[in-house]
Amino acid sequence: MPLSSAEPAQSADQAGLQARILAVLDGRHLMALATNRPDGWPQVTLVNYFRREHALYFVVATDSQKFANITRDPRVSIAIGGGAASPFSLSMAAHVTEVRDFELIERLNKTIQALPPESGFIPHPGASSVVLLQAEPRIMTLVDYAIPPGRREVLSVVESWKIQRTDAINPR
Structure with missing residues (x-):
């Protein structure tokens, strides 16, 4: 299943x-986000x-330690998944940037508003200023985890989320 119809064909294994990966990402709305403190x-x-x-996409308070950490060092680690709903979990090294494009923010706000209540998504309750x-x-x-002790696939993400297997852990 390509992420968009404009992407080139890929192998059945990659698909x-x-x-x-998409099932884990779209089946959850809560992630553990690790940042680097000063x-x-x-x-x-x-x-x-x-x-x-x-x-x-996620929202954080501008006065939070998390935002200060990301502003200083945009490299983060993320973990999602597991539990009874799915035997899969996903961890990733990612690069974070602030969304400043007003039109994109408007489109994303509409996406947030359209999320069903059962998604559990809460933008950021109680914060006076968010980003x-x-x-x-x-x-x-x-x-x-359905394949004991837990079969893992390490993947590099190349443009447009095309993935390739890798043994090297060297995110750019």
Whole structure:
């Protein structure tokens, strides 16, 4: 299942991996987001997100430690999935940027408003000032716990979320 109809044909193996990745991403709306604190310690927080096309979007308070960490170092790690709903989990190295395009923000606001209540997506309750952020994956690891002890596929993400297997963990 290509992420968009404009993408070139891919192998059945790649299509299957991509379908499993999308199932994890679209089946959840809560991710663990790890950022780098100024003192070198990692900081992990749970954040609501949604996927649109080739990115994950989330909202954070502008006065939060998380936003300060991302502003200083836009490299993050993300973990999603697991549990009874799916035997798959996904972790990724991603690069985060602030969304400043007003038209894109308007389109994303409409996406957020259209999410069903059962999605559990909550933009950012109680924050007086927030910012919309976009995470673009560079390296993904898909783990299938249905195959003990957990079969993993390490994938590099190339343009437009085309994936390729890799052994090297070197996100750009």
